[in-house]
Amino acid sequence: MFSIDTMSEDWENVILLSADALRADHLSCYGYHRDTSPVLDELAEESIRFTNAYSASSHTREAVPALLTGKYPDVAIDSKYHLESDTIASTLSEEGFATAGFHSNPFVSRAYGFDRGFDVFDDDLHLGQHKLIALAQRALDKFRNRHYARAEEINERSLNWIDSLDDGESFFLWNHYMDTHGPYEPPREYATLYSDDGGKGKDVQSLYQRAIDDPDSVTEEERQLLIDLYDGEIRYNDKRIGEFLDELREWDLLENSLVIFTADHGDAFYEHGYYEHPRYLHDEITHVPMLVRTPDGRSGEVDAPVSTLDVRSTIEGEVGSSDGVSLFEEIDPERTVFSQARGEYENEHLWRYAARQQGEVCLCERHRETDEVEFTGDASRELRNELEEHVQKRIRRMNGEELEAEDEADAEIERRLEALGYKE
Secondary structure, three states, X not given: OEOOOOOOOOEOEEEEEEEOOOXXXXXXXXXXXXXXXXXXXXHHHOOEEEOOEEOXXXXXXXXXXXXXXXXXXXXXXXXXXXXXXXXHHHHHHHOOOEEEEEOOOHHHOHHHOOOOOOOEEEOOOOOOOOHHHHHHHHXXXXXXXXXXXXXXXXXXXXXXXXXXXXXXXXEEEEEEEOOOOOOOOOOHHHHHOOOXXXXXXXXXXXXXXXXXXXXXXXXXXXXXXXHHHHHHHHHHHHHHHHHHHHHHHHXXXXXXXXXXXXXXXXXXXXXXXXXXXXXXXXXXXXXXXXXXXXXXXXXXXEOOOEEOOHHHHHHHOOHHHOOOOOOOOOOOOOOOEEEEXXXXXXXXXXXXXXXXXXXXXXXXXXXXXXXOEEEEOOOOHHHHHHHHHHHHHHHHHHHOHHHHHHHHHHHHHHHHHHHOOOOO
């Protein structure tokens, strides 16, 4: 059994539920004007709800590895997005937990090494394990109009796995739901929940792609349709998460499990001139939900800034293995959290960074070749300086300079301990 000193009782299981492209401010428990998340609202009532949670990045290829490893993307993955660091699953597997992950996003599939530490890793990848095969399957699924495994399938697969375990066997489960990712095509009644016709007669896939490729061409009516369908996907996903939690309750597993719900990133609807989640770091694509339900029933609201990097520290109870902090600690309300995203295509020479405190954000771009940093916005001088220091630290980290300094420090400590007679 894995325990954390700050808890009044231990948990036997750890369940991490994440949603792809789910922005916090479209959930009713985060103040949205529509009742999109009745299940998550109820979960929030019996959980610790973090109002200012931010992803370490703005897109899956960097956000998910940060979530699973507790490390910034520049060290969590390599230049080709292969996993470079150990994950929560690796640690809990060593502690005797059965481990499993269920999702259908090829970018974080076994083709990129994300099955590390998992006893069972169902990534919906059935054509092979090579990264080119992963991308080929993604193209094939688009052609078949099958973009991902629906939440119902993820639930069925993961519940079957739990049912296969020995009685009393502790487990770590990661379910990643893709339903809120575009193109927004909620099933049946959810398509017309917020839209009169649910996009009937319109090519929603084509509209979604045009919104990405030519955002200025999208009319206000089309923009509203995209929002309506996105909200329908949220309501559908919410319903299925409720069914999953109900099964755990019926099996008497929920009450002795740590449950964390979050998202890898959000989605934009032209607030800054773009749709979907390109590699910027605005609130719409980095502000995510964060709910932590504990077996001892603690609940409440925390306004201090937190990061998806904190999830690993919270689960393992060891801050040293992560760039985050434990969400069970008393978090400084003046804490600063950071995000980053490497550019792609015409902006591949850029790295973008963000620093956030309560009510304030500072953004910058760094040119990879010159290390020149350009700031945007009107953040305070203090926050700008903090972000600049953070960027320089990440540059040193990526260049290996910080690791060399740490190695030298460790060697000096060893020498001094030996001189003092503490080493044989």
